[in-house]
Amino acid sequence: MLSAPAATSATSGPEEAPCPEAIASTATCYRGVGPAGAHYSVAVPDQWRGSLVVHAHGGPDLGEGSDPERSAEDLDRWSVMVREGYAWAGSSYRRGGYGTRMAAEDTENLRRLFTREFGRPRQTFLHGQSWGGNVAAKLLESRGRHGGYDGALLTSGVLGGGSRGYDYRVDLRAVYQYYCHNHPRPSEPSYPLWQGLPKDSTLTPAQLRDRLQECTGYASPEEERSTGQQRNLDDILAVTGVPERSLASHLNFATFTFRDLVHERLGGRNPFGNRGVRYSGSHDDRALNAGVERFSPDPTAVRDLSYDSDLTGRIPVPVLTLHAIDDPTAFVEHESAYRETVRGAHRSRLLAQSFTTETEHSALSDAEYANSLAALESWTRTGHRPTPRSLARSCPAFDQKYDSGCHYAPDFVPGSYASRVEPRPGGTRWPAMSAARERAWSRVDGVGIAP
Structure with missing residues (x-):
């Protein structure tokens, strides 16, 4: 059993709070505590376009309880999304430590809270960063086609699964x-x-x-x-x-x-x-x-x-990934692992991957984040899947605003996961969880994440 202590914090908010400097004059921000004790931050732009980005942060951070500052720091880091007219909601998880399904539940709780407090968005997109990419991908799979999300952007994602x-x-x-x-x-x-x-x-x-x-x-x-x-x-x-x-x-x-x-x-x-x-x-x-x-x-x-963290590849909505080729933390070959998992589930039509020549993990170009969200939103509306070359072509228009650079490498294809990380010969490994096994285990008492 992948277990955790029960959360005891009471729900509170959302209460108005200071915004990061980059959006202080153009948005209203809120903070509160979700139903499982997870602190969260929300930003609604003054010129809200009607769409919402729900953010799943990386880590996992270690500590006893929910970090009240983590979501506020993430809002500052990805304030570009608010500047692009999206409402933004991000949850610190209810406790520190590992727990992909726990983090996914806290993320989903915040989506529901936003809808209840601010109204139903026109479209809702998931953004998963680093380990949060695993969290977001797991949330998409567990929620299914009618789970409330129209698409997902996974950046610098840890997508090989925990096993x-x-x-x-x-x-x-x-x-x-x-x-x-x-x-x-x-x-x-x-x-x-x-x-x-x-x-x-x-x-x-x-x-x-x-x-x-x-x-x-x-x-x-x-x-x-x-x-x-x-x-x-x-x-x-x-x-x-x-x-x-x-x-x-x-x-x-x-x-x-x-x-x-x-x-x-x-x-x-x-x-x-x-x-x-x-x-x-x-x-x-x-x-x-x-x-x-x-x-x-x-x-x-x-x-x-x-069960907690491996992926089936059964994505129900469009997923766009963005990854630096020289990411020093989540190697770019995680994208190959995810590509093969999605291919095994016969959902390749719903996955588009992009790569840049950047050398960082925690923060890429603001122009690329804005470009990625615009491409994802267009894909969900028109059905036209973006390509590495179309993303490279559309990015400069956003860079005129953000002046952070466009670093796409349209011809890059990462090597296999095994080319970077030695496989475990003869060991017990579950490289891609089948939907049948996921359903079976979800019915087993005691398997998975406790609250």
Whole structure:
């Protein structure tokens, strides 16, 4: 069972609140607490076109309760959507930690609240960012054709699903310990690396960064690293494919989010495995493969994680994705995984994918966000699916307003997911959940997310 403590916060609002500076003179903003205790933010432009964007944020953030500031920060980051005349509604989730279906439920609760408080929008679009792309895609599939959404924009999406979408971080956790021997240290109690950390560990993110620095010198200029540090860093990066600039954040996820997922959501069961994976690219692959810690997943943990976060591909409405080719956090090959999942469900006609030459994860060009929403809205009205070239052609008109650049790469096609992340040979993996299995599991008492 992928579980969570029950939420206790009372519903409140929406109450008028300050808007981000970019829309302060052109919109009215509100804040409140949803029915499960999730804080939310809403913005309605003075010249509202009648359509709504419902935002699902990334993460997952860690913490006990709902973050009252997260949705307000997201409104600021994507205020371009309000500037384009869309109302915007974004929910902080009811608690920190993993839970794709929980986050999807909080997102849907906010859509219903908006309709009740502000009236039914002419059209409603989902926007999922990063892990929120997984949340939004799961919400679309679970709601079905008449679920209240006309289309979805998934940006920088983690679309491989939880049962395989974090395998490169599993590899990082194991490979890092092979080279560094300090997470845990020999003087500390040992534990299986798939846990991330023991449940009661007091290690902090700052202390983890200190250990990473000790082993690799990642935060120092190359000329200040020792020979051993440089060799460790070279091997870890070459074997895992993790970019140097995001090494610390990936190791942080493979430590603290893994702990949350394993101990708080899966009752201590292991959803991860690396047995049978052959690591390559190091100075001595034979020694690495002989010495790295190996482990196999608990099939029931994989089952429950798959139910919570894996996708069937049965999208009921048009979905447009936008992804930077050099995304250092959610590798662009997540798009290949999603493309194959949607193709397996025979819904390819409802998916359009676009790629840019940008190198960031959390924020792309405002012109591209505006262009993407306009193309998605046109697609839902006319039935004409946008193409990479049509998106590249239409973007400059928005860039005249936002001056943030149009960076589309119309000819780019990402490699397969397996070309970036080593498959788990012989392991328990559920790469694409069938609709039949989803229906069957949804009827099993205790499987899935608790409130």
